[in-house]
Amino acid sequence: MCDHQLPENSGKEPVKPRTDEEKTAVLNRLKRIEGQVRGIQKMVENDRYCVDILVQISAINKAINKVGYSLMERHTHHCVADAIKKGEGEEAIDELMKVVQQFSK
Template identity: 50%
Template sequence: MSTVDPLTTPAGVAPASDIPEEPHAQHGYTSNKDSYLRRLKRIEGQVRGIARMVDEDKYCIDILTQVAAVNKALHAVSLGLLEEHIGHCVVGASSEPDPGTRADAINFKVKEATDAIGRLLR
C-alpha cells in the first residue's frame, strides 16, 4: 500500500502506483515523448527560477508573472496529453474486436478522459 503525501498529491488524484497499467502498453504520447520531456525540463527550470526569485526577495508581481507562465506551460502539456489520450486510447478502445467488451472499453476510456478534464478544470 502506498502512502500519499497530502502536500504533494492533489486531492482526488490517485498516486501513479495505484493506477493499473497494461503491461508493455504503448501510450498515445510515446511518439512525442522526447518533446514532452524537453517541455517538462524547461518548466522544471522555470519553477527553480521562481524559487530563486522568492529566495532573493524579488518583486511579488514579477514572481506571479513567472508562476502564470509555468501554469500556461503545464496547461499546454496537459492538453497535449489529453489529445493524445483521446486520439490513441479512446479511439483504440473502439477497435476492440469483441463487441461485448468494446462498449465497456470505450466507456472506461471516455470516463478516464472526462475525469482528467475535470481535474484540469479545478
C-alpha cells in the same frame, strides 16, 4: 486516496507507445518548466517583487497546462479511440472525463 484524485499509476499501458520524438518533446518542455520553477525559487530568495513572481507562476501554469493538453489529445486519439473500436468506449470515456475534470480544477 480521495475519490476525486486519480491514481499515480493506473497500471495500464498505452495502446501506442510514445515515439522517441514525442518523448523528447515532452521531456524538453518539462525540463524548461523545471528551469522556470528554479528561477522562481531564486526570485523568492532574492526578495523580488510579488507581481514579478506571480507573472512567472502564471507562465508556468500555462506551460504545464499545454503539456497536459498535449498528452490528453494523444491519449484521446490513441487509447480512447482504440477502446471505442474494441467496444470498450464507455470505460475509456469515463476515465478521460475524470482526468479532464481533475485537470481543469
